[in-house]
Amino acid sequence: QVQLQExxxxxxxxxxxxxxxCTVSGGSVSSGSFYWSWIRQPPGKGLEWIGxxxxxxxxxxxxxxxxxxxxxxxxSKNHFSLKLSSVTAADTAVYYCxxxxxxxxxxxxxxxxxxxxxxxx
Amino acid sequence: xxxxxxxxxxxxAPGQRVTISCTGSxxxxxxxYDVHWYQQIPGTAxxxxxxxxxxxxxxxxxRFSGSKSGTSASLAITGLQAEDEAxxxxxxxxxxLSASEVFGGGTKLTVL
Numbered sequence: 001q002v003q004l005q006e007x008x009x010x011x012x013x014x015x016x017x018x019x020x021x022c023t024v025s026g027g028s029v030s031s032g033s034f035y036w037s038w039i040r041q042p043p044g045k046g047l048e049w050i051g052x053x054x055x056x057x058x059x060x061x062x063x064x065x066x067x068x069x070x071x072x073x074x075x076s077k078n079h080f081s082l083k084l085s086s087v088t089a090a091d092t093a094v095y096y097c098x099x100x101x102x103x104x105x106x107x108x109x110x111x112x113x114x115x116x117x118x119x120x121x
Numbered sequence: 122x123x124x125x126x127x128x129x130x131x132x133x134a135p136g137q138r139v140t141i142s143c144t145g146s147x148x149x150x151x152x153x154y155d156v157h158w159y160q161q162i163p164g165t166a167x168x169x170x171x172x173x174x175x176x177x178x179x180x181x182x183x184r185f186s187g188s189k190s191g192t193s194a195s196l197a198i199t200g201l202q203a204e205d206e207a208x209x210x211x212x213x214x215x216x217x218l219s220a221s222e223v224f225g226g227g228t229k230l231t232v233l
Contacts, residue, residue, distance in 0.1 A: 046123065047159075047167065047210055049222040062221045096166055103173060105214035105222055107157040111166040 002027040004097050004112035011118050012091075018084040018117055022097030027110075029078050030055045035100035036080040037108060038071060040093040048093075052100050053080050087119045124149055124215050125225035132231040133201045141228045143194045143211030149223065151192035154214040158187055158196045161208045161227075170209070171196060198230070206232045 008020035022036070029036055038050040051061035053071040061069045065084070073080040084091060094114040100106035126144040133139040143156060150156060155174050159167040169178050171187035174194065186197045194213075198205055211225040 046227045047212075047224040049224065063219045064221075101172070103155060105154055105157075105212070107155075107169060107172040107212070108159075108167070109169050109172070109178065111168070114166050 002099060002110045004099065004110055006095060006097050006112045006115040008115065008117070010116060011120065012087055013121050014088055014119055015086055018082070018087050018091065018095075018119075020082045020095055020097075020115065020117070021079050022081070022112055023077075023079045024099075025078075027099070028075075029073055029080055030075045033102055035060075035102065035106055036071075036073060037098045037100045037106070038082045039096045039098055039108070039111075040091075041096070041114075042090075042093040050082065050084075050095075052106070089119050091117070092119045093117060123226045124217070124223050125211055125213060127209075127211060127225040127228045129226070130229045130231065132233055133198075134233045135201055135203065137201045138197065138199045139201060139230065140198075141196045141209050141211075141230070143196070143213075143225050145192050145194075145213060145215075147192060148217040149192075149213050149215040150189065150194060152216055154216075156187065156189050156194035157212045158185075159210045159212065160205075161210065162206075163208070167210065201232055203232050206230055 035052040037052040070083040096114045097112045098108040099110040158171040161167040174189040175187045
């Protein structure tokens, strides 16, 4: 059974960089069949796709966040990471990592439990 | 404001059938992209419910079904149960200027 687990600071100051890691167990980020994604959900609101990374390092980002987002993968540690720069209160959300199954478009079949990141001074 | 429009809420009594619509356009659902559905119980992560318009992952009851036609898709739930009370999201891809995976705004299902 594939499991994903987010980790990282729960509080980030405005203008700083949010950094999260998603550790995968029961599966490998090196599998060529999947895209490793980040998705967020502001409190009381809907879901927003942030972007994904492929095992090769290829990335694709939501255009609305592209200038501030970096997603990377570390196959040796079987994890992938999210960095979001210049954060504001609008970036306060539960951040989920998820496995994207290659389709048209990808669908997300396994999710982490989510981690709340609050942007506040 | 999402490019995929869902009703904010729907409700039904136990045993009844409800449907949740997901309305898009020619730049997403109407362009041939598949639609996926997720169920989110408050306080938990979303769970894949339907993929590629009408396919159920292993373990999802056959009370849940999906369909797609033109620029819209629908999720149907028959034999409504109290445990079905949750938020439901559709997901597809939009190829407009903001080309991206997109989610609907979500629909809150209340079991009366």
